[in-house]
Amino acid sequence: MLHYKSKALFAGVVLSISNLMAQGNKDYPIQPVTFNHVHVNDQFWAPRIEVNAEITIPYVLQKCRETGRVDNFLKAAGKKPPTNLTEYPFDDSDVFKVIEGVSYSLQTKTNASLERSLDTLIQIIGEAQEPDGYLYTFRSMKPEKLHPWISQKRWEKDSDLSHELYNSGHLFEAAVAHYLSTGKKSLLNIAIKNADLIVKDFLYGKAPYFPGHQVIETGLSRLYRVTGKKDYLALAKYFLDIRGNGVVKGSEYSQSHKLVTDQHEGVGHAVRAAYMYTGMADVAALTGDQSYINAIGKIWSDVVYKKMYLTGGIGATGAGEAFGAAYHLPNMSAYAETCASIANVYWNNRMFLLHGDAKYIDVMERVLYNGMLSGIAQDGKKFFYPNPLASMGQHQRSAWFGCACCISNVTRFMPSVPGYVYAQDKNNVYVNLYMSNKADIQLPSGKLTLSQETAYPWKGDVKISLNPVKQMAFAMRVRIPGWARDEAVPGDLYRFASLQKANKIVIAVNGKPVDYQLEKGYAVFNRTWKKGDVISFELPMEIEKVIANEKVKDDQGRFALQRGPIVYCLEGPDHADQAVQNIVVEEQTNFTANYNPSLLNGILTLDGKGSATSRQVNSNQLLKKELPVKAIPYYAWNNRGPGEMVVWIPSQESLSRPKPAPTIASKSKISGSVSSQRMLSSLNDQFEPSSSEDKSALYVHWWPKKNTEEFIEYTFDQEYTISESKVYWYDDSPFGGCRIPANWEVLYKQGNDWVPVKALTPYETTKDKYNTIQFEPVKTTGVRMKIKLPVNHATGVHEWIVK
Structure with missing residues (x-):
């Protein structure tokens, strides 16, 4: 029997979608220039995208075979006995995410071998799908005993732990990516069959449960865009609106404690949360639902102003992989999961597409260069799950995790990075990120080719060459990063120690400085452009000392180093005794920037002086020894083995962790x-x-x-x-x-x-x-x-x- 509230919810969702769709097709007012139209050729991102395509994707695909994730589908298809299941019922999603990553890579570089692997894999997935469209290997293989997270009845425990709908969401994302990349409908047909079953079981009232782990909402939105089937959009909205409405008991952990439109703070599991906010943005863009936009705007302010690490990481605690209380941002025990950083990029990019404000790109860029990039080693085969901001050697990247969500997430995310560089709104072109590239953009007034030349993030010089197919009138909106305007982050969670007012960035067109207005963080140039026009400028790459809000107790008496978008840290291999926890640096200390092409694949280090502290036997007075201090980009730490690391550097001796005194215990x-x-x-x-x-x-x-x-x-x-x-x-x-x-x-x-x-x-x-x-x-x-x-x-x- 359908719950009364579910009937009312279903009727309201269908009516709402019908009314909104009757107003004409809607979507984000600003659209990204998709990554297959942006060809990155710089020395920073291009090699990383290449490593992902050539090393990480094949590696993770092989791991999915070795660990039994592919076998799960063979077992569900009856081709192998249902024994020796993998550990988690969301392991199917790792296979889907790798398919998505391969599909994205195929859009930018053909690989016949990988494409054949996908064809074989998709055939196996199709054979595992039940006749009515159900696809969930942990149930379909009919094991002797169901995993404890799974109910005897379909969907019943999804609002808790089963991840049936989570897996489907990643299936939909992968299917759309595969279809757009190859033109093949093999995986898309599997996804549509599965989505139609979920529509039947949920949208028409048979299963009044919400997804325990969000992501299906974005998957359904993408499936709707490709197929035009309104039921998919209606279902995405249904899954959002059923949360917190009393049909099924909810919790802050899964953001189901109250209606999504009544939520104003970031709470619970950080990955689930950011996926949900991303899904709300998608549904709001496609339906025009302003109540969603209002809610995620308030949540964004709560997260960015009170709960975000300097690296852009979110999720302060390992207890529930969750947001902590406001200003609770411990460093050594920071969780800041790699998946949460990726979800944070998705969410902030969507916020920009809704509002056209550079502050969302400021946050997104911070995550990209720091909290996300730290999640993968430079060899492409070791990974972080949490990304702490301090370590005494207990943290180490791993070649694999039983819960491999972060690893497979990296494979699908890295190929999409070029898609965050540009965006357009009619005849407005947004330049959001800086990396050497060539891009093709179709404007209403005609085709435009852009070429960008820069050594960013190490240098601030940027040259953008415009080549319209003809003389055309359109606006170029060039982002001036917050850090270049003396704003560490939006809000007051972090600030630069230097209080000097930043000079206005000089921007030249065809070599001549021009005046411009700054609108929502963008320098706007609205004019008729011709082939060969050039926009050039230099962003000030000053070494900044960052100070945290006094309410962040863990960072008081400390500062962090930042240059451009890059957050820095001290790491053991660059210092005496492999130790940095005992280092103290006075806040007024000057640092110099030095590029080292042979260190960590080429990085710019920040060099200064500090002192190392050590304890004495039978004395509380610390011994001090001056020493050179070298800071490296945070993303590059732990590529030389486990050891000490610190982002927030003590400027007071009392906050250092001195080298132990030679006691009986310390010498043992x-x-x-x-x-x-x-x-x-x-x-x-x-x-x-x-x-x-x-x-x-x-x-x-x-x-x-x-x-x-x-x-x-x-x-x-x-x-x-x-x-x-x-x-x-x-x-x-x-x-x-x-x-x-x-x-x-x-x-x-x-x-x-x-x-x-x-x-x-x-x-x-x-x-x-x-x-x-x-x-x-x-x-x-x-x-x-x-x-x-x-x-x-x-x-x-x-x-x-x-x-």
């Missing part, structure tokens, strides 16, 4: 029932945690173990007499998996045996403080802590001190 060799030496090294790093759940540094943990006996151990550099041990527990309750231990005991090495110490004080297990045990003095070469984990949880340790 560490071992234990934990395989990660990086984790074990946290035990004696002398970093004082702010609380038991402090995630801003390394710590040892035994998650997901529970109710087991574990140990950690110091082997001393010589024999010592010891009589005290202090431990600070890691406990991330109530949401995490670690708690203080059930009990613990200290033992010392006597010959080849481990003997319990004779305690003089009781063993305590208390959060948020050092737990101290004093015992009769013993002479030994080593000490061990035996730890019994709680029955239902793991345990962790921040710091272990021996005296």
Whole structure:
């Protein structure tokens, strides 16, 4: 029986779509110049797009075969037994995203081998599809036991975890890309058959559930544009409007806690959120729904003004991969998922297409050059899932993840980067990004070819040559980036330390400076253009020190470095002892820019002077040693192995993490029932945690173990007499998996045996403080802590001190 509210919602959506469509075809007032019409030939983006096409895409396609993702479709088709499923029920989407990436690449460079691979893969997908259009391998293969995220009934758990509709969304995106690239309808027909089933089951009231993970909304919008079938657009709107209307219980995690038009803050899972806001923009553009535009405008302000990292990353916490509270932007534990950065690009580009304001491109550019680009290594075969802004060596790009969403997302995104350079609105041409390229643009007044020459982002010189097919009147709208106008970001979340007012950018036409008006961040030149006309200018590539809003507690007493669109960081390999957490740089320190063609595929470094701090035994006074400081682009870090990194540089000694004093513990060799030496090294790093759940540094943990006996151990550099041990527990309750231990005991090495110490004080297990045990003095070469984990949880340790 259809829920009453669903009936009313369905009727309202259909009526709304019908009324809006009756007004004529709608879409974004500004349209992008698609990437297949923009041929990038610079030294920055072109090599990266080439690496994606030649290395990353084949690599990820092979990984989809090796990990069983392709086999899932064969199992669903009955060609393999339904055993050894992959880990997640959204693994189908990785295959679809790779197909989308291959399809985009084929638009710019033919590859017969890859195209044949797609044909074979699409045939396998088609055979896995059920007769009525249903396509979800984890159910269709009929395993002996369904994945716990899947209900016995179709769609029933999608608003929770099943990802049936999420997979379909990526199928639709891939199908449209494949059709537009090759002209083939093989995958498009599969997508249409699947979409028609979902229309039947949802739009006509059979399944009143919302998608747990958004993306189908944008997929349906793209499918509507290609097919013209209004039901697809109506279904996209239905999926948005059913969220938070009481039909199915919702939550902030999936942005279903209230109606989408009543949401004014960025909350919950950051990827789902940004995909939803992108979908709302698409539906608003295609229907003219102003209530959607109002809502995502308010949400954008909340995110950009209060919840965005300097790198453009969003999603501050790993708990739910979610937005944190306003101004809560921790650096070491920053999540800033690569998928969220890609979704943030999609969302900001859509906001620009709606409003024509350069502030959205300012944010998009920040994400592109920093938070997104850091997600993939320079070899094209290692990846970040989270993108932290500080590290003590615990972060490392991986060759693969069980949850491979970020990896497959990169493959589909990179070929589309040229599509963000230009846009048009009738006879208005927007120049949004700067990279050497040649573009063909069809204006109402005629065909225009643009050529752009620049060494951006390392140099600010830009030359744009115009070659219209005839003399034509049209407007060139040239973006002056916010950072070139002394605006670090829209809003006051970050600002440049230098308060000097930026000079107006001098722009020349055919070599002569011309006056212009700045409209929404664009220098506007409305004139009759002829073949050979040239617009030229130089953006000021000043080295800027960035200061965070005082409400961002994690960044107080620190500054970050930025030059042009590039955010910088300090990394271990460029500094003494491979350490940067102990570096302090005075805010007034001058830096110089130096291009190094042999470092990290060619980068511009920022060089200055600072000091390294270290602790002393039995003294709170720090030792200081002057040293040269080198900053590299944030996107390039971790390409030389794991190590220390910091974006926000302390200008106060008290905020540095000094090199440990030579204590018994710091000079010891560490071992234990934990395989990660990086984790074990946290035990004696002398970093004082702010609380038991402090995630801003390394710590040892035994998650997901529970109710087991574990140990950690110091082997001393010589024999010592010891009589005290202090431990600070890691406990991330109530949401995490670690708690203080059930009990613990200290033992010392006597010959080849481990003997319990004779305690003089009781063993305590208390959060948020050092737990101290004093015992009769013993002479030994080593000490061990035996730890019994709680029955239902793991345990962790921040710091272990021996005296």
